[in-house]
Amino acid sequence: MPPETDNLRLEELFGADQTDREKPLTTPIEIEALKARDRERRREVFEMMSRSEVNTSSDLYRAAVILLHGAEPKDFLTSHRLSLLAAINGHRPSRWLTAASLDRFLMSIGLPQTYGTQFEYNQEERLYQLRLPMDDSSMVHFEKAFLAVPSVIERLYQLNSRSSK
Numbered sequence: 001m002p003p004e005t006d007n008l009r010l011e012e013l014f015g016a017d018q019t020d021r022e023k024p025l026t027t028p029i030e031i032e033a034l035k036a037r038d039r040e041r042r043r044e045v046f047e048m049m050s051r052s053e054v055n056t057s058s059d060l061y062r063a064a065v066i067l068l069h070g071a072e073p074k075d076f077l078t079s080h081r082l083s084l085l086a087a088i089n090g091h092r093p094s095r096w097l098t099a100a101s102l103d104r105f106l107m108s109i110g111l112p113q114t115y116g117t118q119f120e121y122n123q124e125e126r127l128y129q130l131r132l133p134m135d136d137s138s139m140v141h142f143e144k145a146f147l148a149v150p151s152v153i154e155r156l157y158q159l160n161s162r163s164s165k
Contacts, residue, residue, distance in 0.1 A: 006058045010048060013041045014062035017069060024121045038069045054082070057091035064094070068101050076105035092148070099147040107131065114139060115149045119159055128159040 016037070025031050045063045048054050054063045060082045067079035080101035086094035096117070103113035112133035119128045144150075150158070 004056065006056050007048065007053050007062075010045070010054065010059055010062050013044060013066060017041055017066050021069075026123065035071070038066075039071070041066050042070055042075060057086040057089045057094070060086035060089075061091055061094050061097065064097055064101060068097065068104060073105055073108040076101055076108055080105055095147045096149055099144075099149045115144060115147070116155070117149060119155065 020034055020037060025034055045054070045066050049063065054060060064079040064082035064086065067075045067082065070076055070079065080098060083094045083097035083101050087098050099115040100117040103115050103117045107113050107118060112135040113131065114134070114136055116130060116134050116136065118131040120131050121127075122129050
């Protein structure tokens with residue numbers, strides 16, 4: 001049986017990941033520096049996973065968030081698997097992450113996102129916008145509510161309210 005205590009190093013990595021995303025990055029130097037920090041966090045998460053150090057629902061969620069900020073389909077698919085495990089185990093924030101990680105994986109392999117969770121910052125307009133394409137035609141009517149995914153309009157309002165501060 002895995003330990004029931006959270007991995008404190010993973011909690012630190014998660015905190016750093018979230019701090020890095022508190023405001024939009026505007027220069028190529030800032031973006032490259034973030035990519036390097038993300039790469040190092042992912043490397044450490046994969047090492048923790050190989051040593052069986054990702055065990056609790058919170059660990060799964062934190063590792064999934066870090067991997068969501070990955071660079072290749074494998075990262076996004078692993079994020080999806082981990083968030084799904086945490087969601088099945090009752091971790092409510094992992095529901096949204098399950099949708100977001102699937103959208104990011106789909107887009108990374110050239111397919112449209114399903115849930116409308118992926119946005120990008122438009123430098124010229126200084127606003128976030130939905131990343132296209134999107135195809136939600138296969139979604140059942142309660143799916144977004146079950147996964148706690150806000151409507152695209154609600155999420156744009158949240159993101160753009162935060163970025164204008």
